[in-house]
Amino acid sequence: MEKYRIVLASASPRRKQLLAQIGLTFTVCPGEGEETLQKESPQQAVEKLSRQKAEEVFGRMPDSLVIGADTVVACDGNILGKPKSEEEACRMLSMLQGKKHEVYTGVTVVWPAAGRAEGQKFTFHECTQVEFYPMCAEEIAAYAATKEPMDKAGGYGIQGRCAAYIKGIAGDYNNVVGLPVGRLYQELHKRALV
Amino acid sequence: MEKYRIVLASASPRRKQLLAQIGLTFTVCPGEGEETLQKESPQQAVEKLSRQKAEEVFGRMPDSLVIGADTVVACDGNILGKPKSEEEACRMLSMLQGKKHEVYTGVTVVWPAAGRAEGQKFTFHECTQVEFYPMCAEEIAAYAATKEPMDKAGGYGIQGRCAAYIKGIAGDYNNVVGLPVGRLYQELHKRALV
Numbered sequence: 243m244e245k246y247r248i249v250l251a252s253a254s255p256r257r258k259q260l261l262a263q264i265g266l267t268f269t270v271c272p273g274e275g276e277e278t279l280q281k282e283s284p285q286q287a288v289e290k291l292s293r294q295k296a297e298e299v300f301g302r303m304p305d306s307l308v309i310g311a312d313t314v315v316a317c318d319g320n321i322l323g324k325p326k327s328e329e330e331a332c333r334m335l336s337m338l339q340g341k342k343h344e345v346y347t348g349v350t351v352v353w354p355a356a357g358r359a360e361g362q363k364f365t366f367h368e369c370t371q372v373e374f375y376p377m378c379a380e381e382i383a384a385y386a387a388t389k390e391p392m393d394k395a396g397g398y399g400i401q402g403r404c405a406a407y408i409k410g411i412a413g414d415y416n417n418v419v420g421l422p423v424g425r426l427y428q429e430l431h432k433r434a435l436v
Numbered sequence: 437m438e439k440y441r442i443v444l445a446s447a448s449p450r451r452k453q454l455l456a457q458i459g460l461t462f463t464v465c466p467g468e469g470e471e472t473l474q475k476e477s478p479q480q481a482v483e484k485l486s487r488q489k490a491e492e493v494f495g496r497m498p499d500s501l502v503i504g505a506d507t508v509v510a511c512d513g514n515i516l517g518k519p520k521s522e523e524e525a526c527r528m529l530s531m532l533q534g535k536k537h538e539v540y541t542g543v544t545v546v547w548p549a550a551g552r553a554e555g556q557k558f559t560f561h562e563c564t565q566v567e568f569y570p571m572c573a574e575e576i577a578a579y580a581a582t583k584e585p586m587d588k589a590g591g592y593g594i595q596g597r598c599a600a601y602i603k604g605i606a607g608d609y610n611n612v613v614g615l616p617v618g619r620l621y622q623e624l625h626k627r628a629l630v
Contacts, residue, residue: 264600370604375622405610406458406621410564415609416599428569429598 244436246307246353256401257311264423266436273298273310284316285349285367288348293365294349300361307353307435309394313420315396317337319341325397331386334397339407340376344369345396345418353435357401364429370413372400377407438630440501440547445493450595451505451615458617460630467492467504478510479561482542486630487559490544501547501629507614509590511537519591525580526599528591533601535568538563539612547629558623562616564607568592571601590606 250261253272261268273295274275282290296310315322325331348367357363377385385404391397398404400411400418414422430436442462444455452464467489476484490504509516511531519525542561549556571579579598585591592598594612596606608616624630 263596265597294460375618400609402457403459405454405617406488408608408610408618410607410618411609412606413604414602415594415605416602424569424602424604 249299249303249306249308251295251308251310251363254420256419260416260419260421260423264427270297270428278351284314284321284346287321288312288314288346289365292348292350296352300352305341305354307351310350311347311421313347313395315343315345322343322396324395325391328386330360331391335382337395339374342373344371347420347422366429368414368417368425369416370411372411372418373394373409375407375409443493443497443500443502445489445502445504448614450613454610454613454615454617458621465493478508478515478629479542481515482506482508482540483559486542486544490546494546497537499548501545504544505541505615507541507589509537509539516590518587518589519585523581525591526587529571529576532590533568536567538565538566541611541616543613560619560623562608562611564605564611566605566612567603569601569603575577
């Protein structure tokens, strides 16, 4: 059905699951670049990193439609990536508990263009506000000990055990999980790419 | 860890998955009563139906903590249950596309009380607003043909293919899936039931 071979430039099992959920057929080819955050806004950071990932993989697979994505958590002016230790996960969760924060995912799509090696592309980001219930130190430690926080921006998985501590969100849930498939599908569909 | 044997009074595989997601150990025992909606508000309807389900199962298992739940979709003053045919699913989706609606889930928990055969109980409901992107007749028909709408209130599964058409939500995502496990965990925890 798809006009191009679709490639997801991400190693995240959650992004893979979300793209499959909306019925697209694709292969996975993670980018090899380093993710580094600099002094920039969360929206600039995730857009730039998603572009780097998509462009890098498109350079290797120039006949494909490549989707890159990057997610960060923003709280009180801090950008939170993936915690490097259980202690860092606890610090992040202490910061998030009992209040609202924002999750940003940037998405870039690159696909072939006649006569242009760099292809055509578009980039967007979605922002979702997430509100946590209060968590006591014991609950934070017990949750961190599950290891669920370790590979996730902000130190939590909304689609995992952390659901017990989520009061609500405003925006796209899948954007928090790591890929705003609603907006992505709409952007692809309006360009007749799917 | 749990103080009581927990029983989920629901046949829904999605509710079962959500309760397992937050780490609770439980068994499933669906109620046998008939679900009928009368002329009442969505919040009254889901609270009443959740109570009926929980009480019915507690009557059979009076040593357990029983959780009952019921979910409906409310749009333009109509309460939408599960579609009975593909045509009805298409009518429901036509009603929902391109705008916002509300999803209500009522939850009742009943657990043993010394000297009181009917136990102790609490009931609450959560409301989540869901916004759909516009869908054309072709997209509605294609989605209905996947059969995904058939066993779901309002004729869609936010956790399935329909994610391609969801712009965003305000409130608890899991409440739309069928069980607000965040609020449920908090209510159980503050009564020292888990």
